[in-house]
Amino acid sequence: MRRIPRIPSVASALSSSSTASAPARSAAACLLKRDIATRSPRTTQLRSQTCAHSQRRYLSVSSRSLSTAQQVDTDVARVLEEEAAVLQAGAQIPSREIQTDLVYPRGVVEAPRSTDVTDPEYTPAETAEGLEEVGGLANWWEDPEHWSASKEYVGFGPQEKVTDPAVLEVLTRRAVVEGLIYTRYAEKGCKNPLREIGGREEMERALKVEVDVAEDGTATLKKSFKPVWADLNRPTPEGKPVTAEISPADAQQLAKSWDPKWKTISLRDPVTKFAVAKRIQRLTGHVVPDGKLFGINTAAGLVAQLIKPPKPKKLAEEIATKSELVSLPNVRVFPRRVTPVDKEKMVGRWKIIVQELEKRELPVVGTGNYGKAVEKKWILGKA
Amino acid sequence: MAGKGIRNLSEAMRALSLGAPQTCRTTLPVRTASSICTRSMATEAPLPNITRSVTDAWQPLATVPVTIYSFPSLEPRSLESWSTKHLHLPLRRDILHLAVIYEGDKTRQGTASSKTRYEVHGSHRKLYRQKGTGRARRGDKQSPLLRGGGKSFGPKPRDFSTKLNRKVYDLAWRTALSYRYRRGELIVTEDGLELPLPDDFLQLAESGVLGTELEDGFVRKYVRQIMTGLEWGKPNGRTTFITGDHRPNLFTGMEVAGEEGRALELEDVDVKDLLETGRIVIERSALKEMIKEHQSDLVSKVMVNGTRQKGPSLGQVIV
Numbered sequence: 001m002r003r004i005p006r007i008p009s010v011a012s013a014l015s016s017s018s019t020a021s022a023p024a025r026s027a028a029a030c031l032l033k034r035d036i037a038t039r040s041p042r043t044t045q046l047r048s049q050t051c052a053h054s055q056r057r058y059l060s061v062s063s064r065s066l067s068t069a070q071q072v073d074t075d076v077a078r079v080l081e082e083e084a085a086v087l088q089a090g091a092q093i094p095s096r097e098i099q100t101d102l103v104y105p106r107g108v109v110e111a112p113r114s115t116d117v118t119d120p121e122y123t124p125a126e127t128a129e130g131l132e133e134v135g136g137l138a139n140w141w142e143d144p145e146h147w148s149a150s151k152e153y154v155g156f157g158p159q160e161k162v163t164d165p166a167v168l169e170v171l172t173r174r175a176v177v178e179g180l181i182y183t184r185y186a187e188k189g190c191k192n193p194l195r196e197i198g199g200r201e202e203m204e205r206a207l208k209v210e211v212d213v214a215e216d217g218t219a220t221l222k223k224s225f226k227p228v229w230a231d232l233n234r235p236t237p238e239g240k241p242v243t244a245e246i247s248p249a250d251a252q253q254l255a256k257s258w259d260p261k262w263k264t265i266s267l268r269d270p271v272t273k274f275a276v277a278k279r280i281q282r283l284t285g286h287v288v289p290d291g292k293l294f295g296i297n298t299a300a301g302l303v304a305q306l307i308k309p310p311k312p313k314k315l316a317e318e319i320a321t322k323s324e325l326v327s328l329p330n331v332r333v334f335p336r337r338v339t340p341v342d343k344e345k346m347v348g349r350w351k352i353i354v355q356e357l358e359k360r361e362l363p364v365v366g367t368g369n370y371g372k373a374v375e376k377k378w379i380l381g382k383a
Numbered sequence: 384m385a386g387k388g389i390r391n392l393s394e395a396m397r398a399l400s401l402g403a404p405q406t407c408r409t410t411l412p413v414r415t416a417s418s419i420c421t422r423s424m425a426t427e428a429p430l431p432n433i434t435r436s437v438t439d440a441w442q443p444l445a446t447v448p449v450t451i452y453s454f455p456s457l458e459p460r461s462l463e464s465w466s467t468k469h470l471h472l473p474l475r476r477d478i479l480h481l482a483v484i485y486e487g488d489k490t491r492q493g494t495a496s497s498k499t500r501y502e503v504h505g506s507h508r509k510l511y512r513q514k515g516t517g518r519a520r521r522g523d524k525q526s527p528l529l530r531g532g533g534k535s536f537g538p539k540p541r542d543f544s545t546k547l548n549r550k551v552y553d554l555a556w557r558t559a560l561s562y563r564y565r566r567g568e569l570i571v572t573e574d575g576l577e578l579p580l581p582d583d584f585l586q587l588a589e590s591g592v593l594g595t596e597l598e599d600g601f602v603r604k605y606v607r608q609i610m611t612g613l614e615w616g617k618p619n620g621r622t623t624f625i626t627g628d629h630r631p632n633l634f635t636g637m638e639v640a641g642e643e644g645r646a647l648e649l650e651d652v653d654v655k656d657l658l659e660t661g662r663i664v665i666e667r668s669a670l671k672e673m674i675k676e677h678q679s680d681l682v683s684k685v686m687v688n689g690t691r692q693k694g695p696s697l698g699q700v701i702v
Binding site for chain 1: 447450453459464564568580581584586588590594596599602603604605608613631
């Protein structure tokens with residue numbers, strides 16, 4: 001695996017000549033100066049050792065420009081002199097704070113190697129018992145106190161997918177109406193294309209738009225759709241987006257009140273279909289893949305696709321949910337193979353078997369220290 | 384299905400209408416008599432309505448839509464239309480098999496090597512005389528029959544690669560992509576696919592206060608969160624990211640969190656990679672390049688009447 005080299009150590013920066021532009025150079029020198037100023041004398045020594053050997057593995061655009069700009073000869077030399085002066089003076093300079101909400105271990109002190117210890121009374125421990133536990137940063141970030149909420153993943157859709165069929169139907173109608181409106185105005189350009197969710201009001205406004213559906217599925221929007229376009233165009237407010245939630249009961253009632261003809265609205269136009277799919281993803285969290293999407297040509301098809309539960313991963317799950325096998329009196333369905341141990345457990349003999357085996361100090365499962373039967377290879381004709 | 388058999392001879396005769404002379408009309412209701420012969424239609428798939436009139440011409444699908452997403456939010460950003468010959472080919476398992484075997488053969492190192500009796504070091508002196516020792520006759524120490532001797536028919540370095548017609552191999556590439564597309568496992572992202580690590584973390588990493596263990600631990604968790612949020616991670620069969628060139632954060636991130644997926648440069652990808660893992664996430668330009676490089680069966684280098692076959696266009700932007 002190729003690696004990106006870490007920022008070159010100060011020594012290598014000194015030796016390398018660069019053609020960085022003047023502003024970049026001064027900025028780099030400034031940054032470097034601050035960087036150096038943060039270190040206490042002890043850590044400076046440590047870091048200059050580690051930096052030379054380790055590699056930088058993560059890059060940002062800003063840091064990349066920084067690293068190229070850092071290969072500055074004259075400025076670095078000046079900064080180094082200043083650093084030396086600071087170190088000699090032993091002055092305490094407030095450390096440069098990186099604005100972060102992550103909690104990371106600070107002030108790590110490395111213990112000297114046992115060979116470096118000069119104390120004659122020192123004797124290395126021979127067992128780990130009674131020693132203080134140190135290190136172990138492998139699970140540092142698993143602690144919620146160290147992690148921060150700003151690092152959580154935020155997708156385009158809601159965190160939880162909408163699964164209720166009635167709610168899905170209502171949201172599909174909203175998406176279809178908004179998709180149709182988008183198509184109508186798409187040429188004018190959309191400032192915030194189909195990202196805005198809005199609150200309860202916006203949802204009601206979109207659901208109130210009446211649609212006339214022709215025999216061939218062509219939809220004509222009736223009046224009162226302009227405010228919906230305005231809602232779609234509004235820039236997303238700062239902070240958490242407002243979400244409109246609708247209860248399944250309300251959704252059911254609402255869906256019944258509509259003329260079922262709306263489900264015949266044609267989605268053949270690719271622009272409309274794209275807009276509808278994007279809205280669906282934003283509102284429900286369902287990503288309709290392209291391979292499925294191009295076969296969906298009506299609103300009803302889209303609703304059916306969204307409502308369809310995901311395919312069970314295991315055969316046992318499928319049988320347990322919908323097969324008539326479950327209701328048969330002489331059939332039982334197990335999620336995994338029924339082992340001899342399971343059979344013993346079913347008749348309540350397993351505990352006794354375990355007791356008896358333990359009494360004789362025999363392994364409960366497997367062969368323990370005894371290994372395989374010696375006779376086996378004779379029977380199989382291998383010896 | 385049970386009950387497909389014939390119960391007895393008379394029924395069989397009846398079914399064959401070889402019994403007592405009956406008119407056609409009387410033989411017809413036999414079906415109802417042997418109701419056990421009829422099959423429940425529960426398992427039969429309904430036939431699609433494939434009948435079409437002679438008047439309306441058959442217009443096969445020419446293009447399929449491809450949504451271009453942003454990463455990692457997965458926001459649909461634009462829509463393109465691609466030829467069905469690029470992304471909607473019928474599944475040909477045989478061609479995929481040929482391609483995977485071809486690649487496997489080509490990748491074999493073929494460096495296994497053993498010494499023959501003529502290459503084993505040592506003297507070729509006869510071990511002992513031919514007759515009179517009471518032992519089996521022996522030549523030299525390097526004989527394959529002896530321990531430490533040469534290998535009679537051992538492996539020698541060789542090239543295992545087999546051949547596959549270029550057009551078949553190219554068809555396999557697009558068949559693999561089409562298979563993914565149809566299953567909804569081909570996600571095309573905008574150009575510049577990269578893992579967006581948070582700024583503060585990058586600054587911390589830059590200043591070196593974290594150290595490799597903490598840096599990698601952070602990235603591992605960060606990647607895991609994204610992959611779980613997208614349902615692309617380990618429980619969903621991992622993900623292959625394909626980019627045009629090396630992207631430091633994405634590649635290192637996927638290496639650190641290898642259980643969630645992997646990242647490949649376009650030049651390192653082959654058909655087998657396209658068929659592995661739960662889904663393929665590829666940036667738009669990489670997909671374009673990939674298909675452009677693998678359409679020899681659609682384009683021609685030969686000019687006929689001043690023109691040459693250029694093949695379908697590589698993705699047209701709709702939205």
